[in-house]
Amino acid sequence: MRSVIALAGAILFFALIGPFLAPYDPTAINIPKRLSAPSAEFLLGTDALGRDILSRLLHGARWSLGLAFLISLIGLVVGTVAGLLAALGGKLADWVVMRTTDTFLAFPDLVAAVVIAGLMGAGTWSLIFALSVTGWMRYARVARGIGLSLQSRGYVVQARLAGMSPWSVARWHFLPSLLPSLTVVWTGVFARAILGISALGFLGFGVHPPLPEWGTMLLDARIHMRSTPLQMIWPGLTVVISVLAINLAGDALRDALADKGTAR
Amino acid sequence: MIATVLGLLLRAVVVLAGTAFITFALLWNAPGDPAQAIAMARFDSFLTEDILDQVRQEAGLDTDFWSAFGAWLGPLLMLDLGNSAVTGRPVWPDLSTAIGYSFPLALAGLVIGLAMSLPLAILATRRPGGLLDRFAVAVASLGAAIPAYWLGLLLILLFAVHLGWLPAMGARTPAHAILPALTLGLGVAASLTRIIRSGILEARSQPFLPAIKRRGVADRAIGRDHVAPHAAIPVVTVFGLELAFLLEGVVMVEVIFGRPGLGTFLVGAIEARDFPHVQAIVVLTALLFVTVNLLIDLIYRVLDPRIGERNA
């Protein structure tokens, strides 16, 4: 299990330092060398505008992975607050939050994201907004479930009797129990965000060109499928590897948590 | 029992209302001038203020939010979806044509996925931890990580471009549907394999099963009477989730393979700011989902009466 987490960590690490490893400027246009096959000069070849694909992939990690990370964190904060509000805020708050989550969940997230991002116009912010809006609900459900079961614990009652503010109670007595489960949810949301960003990029609703992002790279590559088919493989491959690693880490985490639960 | 059903229905209604409202609010507040987008989609000629005004009036954009919302919601409750802002044609016929393309594709994808995943899951769980089982888990994990559009592109590359066996773009012949359905089906198979497998394994680990076996009940009977119904519960849940997956998949696949259907309908409507079209799709999708989830909830309570109490 540790090895999988290490792997996921390594991927994130590469996402951060990737841009520094890139041999070329990802936006540098080089028409004479366009659509060239992998070579010593351009390790993965060049795209239709002569830009080095490897450099674009490495820089693209910042967008495809970094944005996904941001989105998953936004969801974490919003979802946890909503879930705790539902658990601690009384019947009315619970009903409102739960109906809201149901409403947002009534939709396949990708289709919703397409609608939102499409209407708001392409660009980074609409991407973040669209995918955050469709991703926070999973956290809320988990936070609410755990919050409800913790409410009746002795030490929570004692804290309330002592006059602790709800925020302090949440911070000291709920969060430690919430974090493990929320982390598992987070891996799932993170992975879906990666898929979502590249899917929206592929549909043309993603980040603005010439920003390198794996989905938009696939879109570009598709046009030249017949002449340089290899181009299509790389951006998809990076998506698959990242998502796979994160999913596996999430599974390992979930198994580890389940063991801890039964062991106690 | 009646109370719970009514409660679930109420929830469904609230959710639908919320979805309708949010969609409308989103469309209304989207940046950019919708009148322009509509006009550009409708006319080729030079856009003047008069044309824009006319478009605004026809599309109901010159009133305030609540009147426009009411003007849309009213007919909707009478099952009238209105007319397209671009073509002026009624929404429903075009929408149903699109659904007519997408539905068989989705169904084919589901069938293919089930055909692949069910036998695999059953065979794999015969020897948990064995070679086939580990293979199944690996394939499922991999499948979950592969985006549908990439898979589709790869399949096109292999079967259409390289081997030339199958056609890629368009929907002219039934043969054109093979690659799209396959793309969809593979994705479905990946997630179904995982769910069915874990459902079977969990059903097998029910504590009373060894006791029943000792009493001499045949393995096959155990599988049929005790394992299958219990495993059915998570699988039923999954169908609800698979629906979401199928819908997303269909949209993607249609765009990649250039097929007419809900996907191209939706994308086109969004780009043209065709309010009635977008709203119709959103509301219908939400309706589908809410209904399916409602049915699943009800089936749950039939399969496992404890679940109703757990949720209370």
Place this chain on the structure above:
Amino acid sequence: MLTVDNVSVSRGTSRALQDITLSLAPGQTLAVVGESGAGKSTLIAAILGLVKPSRGAITWIGQPVQSCRPALVMQEPRAAFNPALSLRRSVLEPVVAAKLDLPGDRLGRLCRGLELPMDMLERRPNEVSIGQAQRAGILRALIAAPALILFDEPLSAHDAVTQKHTARLIAELQREEGFAALIVTHDLGYAVAHADEIAVLKSGRIEEVATAQSFAEAPQSGYGQVLRDAAIALGALEPAA
């Protein structure tokens, strides 16, 4: 002065408590005895403000009872502590939360009074014995010097020897600190030995309220007699001379 005035509490459709009237003077001890299911936990919850009475009011010197910040010593000592925090952190929570000042040696003095070594406070709840955990719970209840402390079966987690010991410690501390104590217990021997007054609770109603002395000699209610005789038969209570 705790006044429970004609209080009824409903749990769903049934009445958990009905027309309860009690009073408790500062520094005094009231024992509430009864069987399981009689409504003792509900009474505690109502006094603490965790459930709202459907009728009647619970006040402390005329103010709603929560204003005096009553403390609670729970039946299950370990459940009352967050397993991830040190005992010191949990014990000091009441003063931290209420933003009170803690006079210099109060913690040390109370620890000595409860026979808890100071360094034990650095441990986690599951690293100490049940008895120590229970006394830590009492420590937490005392730390902010509340005027009223509720005890929910404070001795039930102990063996007989520790029971006597803890009961003595509680009584001594009460003399020093001067808090009013409402002790819920099914142990009549303990009630008679340490309480000033005894209230008998049955099926949500008060059967009888009497001084501990007169109850031990001659309970007024039939149910009270049953309880007293049973306690004598079990050896929990010495027959009155």
